[in-house]
Amino acid sequence: MAEQSLVNGGEEPEERVIEAALRPKNLHDFVGQHRVRKQLALVLEASKMRGRSADHVLMSGPPGLGKTTLAMIIAAEMNAPLRISSGPAIQHAGDLAAILSSLSEGEVLFLDEIHRMSRPAEEMLYMAMEDFRVDIVVGKGAGATAIPLELPPFTLVGATTRAGLLPGPLRDRFGFTGHLEFYSVAELELVLRRSAGLLDLKVNSAGFTEIAGRSRGTPRIANRLLRRVRDWALVHGIDQIDARSASAALDMYEVDARGLDRLDRSVLEALITKFNGGPVGLSTLAIAVGEEPETVETVAEPFLVREGLLGRTPRGRIAMASAWTHLGYAVPAGVFGQEALALFGEDENHAESVDTIG
Ligand SMILES: Nc1ncnc2c1ncn2[C@@H]1O[C@H](COP(=O)(O)OP(=O)(O)OP(=O)(O)O)[C@@H](O)[C@H]1O
């Protein structure tokens, strides 16, 4: 992929330290997600009353919405130590056995990207979650023997951006699944207010609203934009950030009023100016903007579709009416019929993936 995008929900390497500093440490400071927060509080409270480790918890949702943060909060609220690992780091069942056998009683084990664990490790995890026991296989072939190993009760917190990829048996072994939703602008303002306090930044409420509106419903992006605005204000000698300075700063970074970045806009611009709004196949569209089809599909499209700016029809991608308006074009009459296809028709994705491979 070309340059990192400011509005990509994923974590950038140098972001880790600053994110840790901005992370809420308890459920009370965790903004939004009322349903998940309430359910989780209940799970934790009940397990404290029973004096047992909490049920296993699965967190699912797009990048940057707070899955890791909640895992850390669970450990803190349970007053338990936290062990962190991830699916990609566990390639062999032995890797998992080593982690599991060294857990202490009540410990919280956080497995990030749990959908990317290897199959043998996954099967070992089933038994560990259910019976707090693993079978360590020693030797090979006919002489192999399984040595059972008792584990102390622990709480597994799994996180995944793709709950759909999780095998049923694994999903079923979690006592509680929290689906994280995108945040409203009002909630993002609260996230920003809190972060600004920690960063010792002066921002007025119109300034918060301006930044929140460009943050794609994602706290990680909100915090990132806030830091860019802070840099801009510093260089321009601005003491109190208001809507004007926030929008000037973010315009400079090419994040527009709806949170679209350069790639998002160039996809829509190409659709409208080169293909008269579409429909056009993904690979053709990608060539028109000089990107890999995969980049267009995974980086730009999810947000554009969610915002109702881009549609997928059986015959290809189309610009929705609001895309024409957003980029300052008059909406042509035919668009609405196409929109109906995008909303009710079948997705072109399957046919399309064939042509992107070739
Ligand atoms: N509800 C919230 N309130 C305040 N800040 C939040 C909230 N959710 C997330 N954040 C902030 O957003 C940043 C990203 O959150 P986190 O790392 O938990 O996301 P994630 O869901 O684990 O993302 P990924 O899928 O990339 O691992 C954190 O630094 C945290 O400060």
Ligand SMILES: [Mg+2]
């Ligand atoms: Mg995470």
